[in-house]
Amino acid sequence: MLEEMNDNLPKADGTENETVLEQENITVINQSALEEIDNSNAEESEDDSVQDRHDIPMLEYDTLTKEELTEELERLVANHKVMAIKDHVEEIKKAFTSKYNDLIDEKRDEFNETNTDENASFEYHFPLKNKFDSVYNDYRTLRTNHYNQLQNNLKGNFNIRTELIDELKELVNGTEEALSIGDMFKRVNDIRDRWKKAGSIPRDKYNIIWNDYHFHLERFYDLIHLDKEARDLDFKNNLEQKLQIIEKAKSLLDETDVMKGFRELQILHRVWKEEIGPVDRDQREIVWNAFSDITKQMHEKREAFYGKAKEREVENLTKKKAIVEEINAVSNEKVPNHNGWQNQIKKIEALREKFFKTGRVPQEETDASWNNFKTAVRNFNATKNAFYKDIKHEQQENLNKKTELVEKANALKDNEDFKATTPIMKKIQDDWKKIGHVPRKQSDKIWKEFKDACNHYFDRMHKVRNTEDKVEVEAFDNKKTYLDTLKEFELAGDHKADLDAIKKHIETWKSFGKVPFNRRHIEGKFNKILDALFEKLSLSKKDTEMMKFNAKLDQWVENEDDRALEKEQYFIRKKVEEVQNEIFQLENNIQFISSSSKGENPFIKEVQKSIERHREDLKMWKEKQSKLRSL
Structure with a gap:
């Protein structure tokens, strides 16, 4: 195992400069991955409830409706720890706010187009917004209470760990009364046990205090010469544990779920750092470099994963641009009557739904894409409202x-x-x-x-x-x-x-x-x-x-x-409109289902049969209507 690690050292031949450059690049990549893992571990060390966030799927909230977003927020707040859902909640709030503001802009435009009273002010009541705000406020209250309790604990835990480091320093510096090697090992093990139980500390202190702790722990082992056999046995045990971690880390490179593999690697780093003591000085850099190299490979796999996600976001951006163009095309069509405008409105609603379900776009394009969409919809509404103003x-x-x-x-x-x-x-x-x-x-x-x-x-x-x-x-x-x-x-x-x-x-x-x-x-x-x-x-x-x-x-x-004739005529006219609307709705549904289905679909066949039945009914009602009109 160690010989295999040594193969990675620079060669003293003509490729030395090239090898050194490659090593420098690896060092940069490793450092980036290690810093990210350290920062994440620091965050989770401050509040261990954050760890649970990995078990909660992050949905594409932009594709959900306002009703679905409210239901998802309510479910998360009711069933999960407040810090485990903080990223999910903020994404949900961002998506809901965007959709709500879009709705308000649309209603305000309609009001401005149709209102004739100069003294009237725009108001629009949306009950779902009140429900969403209520659930979100419940979350904020829980989060505030959690933070307050956490801050009290963090300060006390930090003081405990600082005192343990001081104890370790005094032991290493020999400022205490003379102790036997066995007693010193007992004291160190006692300090290590109390260290593991000390609890969370502030994330900004995490790496500093851990490095300080391990520095003095390694000093202890380096300074213990009198009982080399006990020290070497401890070193050997620690080395075996770290080699096992390296093997586990290697196996993670074959994990198909890249994000899951990276999270498990993060846990291995925490165990390496927090639970396993130092190894012999000659082996420290070798085993750490081996672990770091695997971390680099996992980091590269994750970067490739993010690259594919970026490609999907670019594809989504192209799709959303095409949808905006379709909305603009619908807006430019000449529509002479009410029924025609009702069909146009349904087209726009379908395109809006399609836009929201398309998925995320690159972060730097989000605002522009959203603004283009809102402008296109606003232009359609302005044209529609102008028509209905004349009709009014x-x-x-x-x-x-x-x-x-x-x-x-x-x-x-x-x-x-x-x-x-x-x-x-x-x-x-x-x-x-x-x-x-x-x-x-x-x-x-x-x-x-x-x-x-x-x-x-x-x-x-x-x-x-x-x-x-x-x-x-x-x-x-x-x-x-x-x-x-x-x-x-x-x-x-x-x-x-x-x-x-x-x-x-x-x-x-x-x-x-x-x-x-x-x-x-x-x-x-x-x-x-x-x-x-x-x-x-x-x-x-x-x-x-x-x-x-x-x-x-x-x-x-x-x-x-x-009187009976007029009553029947009114009734039949209503039935004709009712059946026509039902046929239109069924045809609209079947188009949506057909576009998302492949092959034969028994549900589509059933809907088609229903359409035929309604068409037969419509013929009958129109025949009745024709007979009445002939009178």
Whole structure:
């Protein structure tokens, strides 16, 4: 082993200068690696809870959402020592703050673009920010308490170690009473035992006090000549332990997890320095150089690892630049309507998500990359907000027009001259349909006011007419009698014959004519029987639905039930929008899944089937809508 170490010494031939230069380079690399290990060990010596940080994975926090960052912070604070998570917490806070500031900038831009009140000030409440701050403040409180307790301990431990060094110095300098070699060894071993138990000391004192301690410990061994056999035995034992550490360090060079290998090497350095005594003077430099050489190799492996990580960061930077260009391209597209802008907004949201999940970029490029991204998003929002500002002005004008129609309808709703007033009310309804959208906040309210006024008028009109129409009363009596007969009707089991029989029942029912307004509940009873009969037929879902719908439609038209027709029209319009939005969402989801999956994916197939079902439903609802519009 020692001969192998000596092979690394400079050769006294023509390559001496080259070898010396190489040795100088090795010395620089070794010194850098050793200083880094010493500094890390000094930090962990000050607070041993810091060691646990290596067992907690450092995630790419930039890729997490604000919700995920808050959950991760909450989990770390609840389950780990405060100093073990300090680096993780600061990275989480940095990522959350960036994303939160981005959100606030976006909301402020929207406010400035759309606000018309010069006295209004921007405010935006984000509940998740309060939760994040609360968890972070809990962490800071724990950290402060930990620091306070730690500082009290560090000072006392430092004084103990200083006193132990003084004891060792007095023993080496012979200032104490004459002791036998055996007693001196006992005293040294006692000092070493108390040294190991002395506890943490400030990191800035770590290397100084350890070097001082080992200096006097080595002096003790060098000055003990009287009992060479005992000293050499101790030297031999220490050498064996250090050679074992060198072998363990060699095996770490084969560790696939480079960072894990470096951390374990760091532990070996701590054991070498803190737990094993000196070796014979002739061997000290040899074994230390062998250990240092392995440290250099591990350092080079770690530098290569960092180099690959740097390459990934450069690739991420290229990807993020491409995403920013895509955002700029979307911003420059000409979009003429609301639906188009909603699609653009979804595109930008997808690109934002992609940007955040791309991963880290080189540290020196972080600010520039982030600023370019924010500028691109801000430009898009400015263009979008300008469009909606114009829309808002147009919608305000529409609101004014509809408000005038509401006032007219309210003025006429109690009029008794139905013959003269009804055409006017219908003209008001036609004018209402020609007016475009109003602001979303007023939409439901203005519609309800208008609908209530119209319903009030037409309900009164129908009520008056029904009380005077004996033919309608007779129609009700006929339908009531026929309904009792229909309850006894049973299907024969022949599909065509049964379908024809049901259609005949419908035609017979229609032939009885309109019933009084206050007795239209009989139509519902008839429809309930029809629904039960249609359910028993082996018709498709669409055919069944359309036959039910046509039957109801005929009844509403026959009874001049404009209120029911309008209510159904509003309901179907909402269903069409609902199904269209569901299809859009499913298609958007499947695009995202497809881009991240390879090969056949059963989940994608299931989503595709769901899209087809929704498209069939949409056809049916649009067919119903078309029939209503034809009236």
